[in-house]
Amino acid sequence: MQSLVDAIREQGVILPGGFLKVDGLVNHQLLPGLTREMGVRFAELFAPLKPTKVLTIEVSGIAPAISTAMELNVPMVYARKKKPLTMKEPAFTASSVSRTKGGAVDLFISSEFLGPDDRVIVIDDFLASGGTLRALTGMIELSGATLLGLGCVVEKQFESGRDNLADLGVPIHTLANIVRMSEQDGIEVEVGR
Numbered sequence: 001m002q003s004l005v006d007a008i009r010e011q012g013v014i015l016p017g018g019f020l021k022v023d024g025l026v027n028h029q030l031l032p033g034l035t036r037e038m039g040v041r042f043a044e045l046f047a048p049l050k051p052t053k054v055l056t057i058e059v060s061g062i063a064p065a066i067s068t069a070m071e072l073n074v075p076m077v078y079a080r081k082k083k084p085l086t087m088k089e090p091a092f093t094a095s096s097v098s099r100t101k102g103g104a105v106d107l108f109i110s111s112e113f114l115g116p117d118d119r120v121i122v123i124d125d126f127l128a129s130g131g132t133l134r135a136l137t138g139m140i141e142l143s144g145a146t147l148l149g150l151g152c153v154v155e156k157q158f159e160s161g162r163d164n165l166a167d168l169g170v171p172i173h174t175l176a177n178i179v180r181m182s183e184q185d186g187i188e189v190e191v192g193r
């Protein structure tokens, strides 16, 4: 998605520890036009698989996921990082690591909203090590739903998430790919794959 690549070139900031800050478009402020285009692109890529549900994780996955779900006209469900008292048992759970806040987080999805009849695509903001997507796909498996594919707005190729998730055997689509980045050479970003 060229408009996303351009925005990352314009606004992306490299932080220590190999983090890319794109708070002005993905992780804090959201731009309606760009977010809508993300949904349109993911919908084009995944519509042929006939998904019935989009799954993501709070908080930064929600915007691209709802944009995609609106295009596909299917419900969107997000895994919660704290179990609310309104959540009916049984709930599917998994453990993940928050990359930007540090530490392990427990994830919860109610069995009310994910089950064997669902054909699911997972949408998130970043594909780095792939640990978060691995946790989400584990919950899909627990629910008996069918995983169709994975989509992320920004891929950090140098963290090998795509390779780490290859055993799932589903298509992985990203909208912008960070090939490498360093404080000396800047951000090398290309259209996703």
Ligand SMILES: O=P(O)(O)OC[C@H]1O[C@H](OP(=O)(O)OP(=O)(O)O)[C@H](O)[C@@H]1O
Pocket: 027, 057, 058, 059, 060, 061, 097, 098, 099, 100, 101, 124, 125, 126, 127, 128, 129, 130, 131, 132, 133, 161
């Ligand atoms: O591929 P991985 O190595 O798992 O990294 C990607 C994950 O890291 C971030 O989550 P985080 O909890 O840090 O942030 P958020 O609360 O903004 O979603 C991001 O939103 C992805 O979910």
Ligand SMILES: O=c1[nH]c(=O)c2nc[nH]c2[nH]1
Pocket: 018, 019, 020, 021, 022, 027, 099, 100, 126, 127, 128, 156
């Ligand atoms: O804002 C972010 N920047 C990153 O580089 C990153 N990697 C995983 N999750 C991330 N979130």
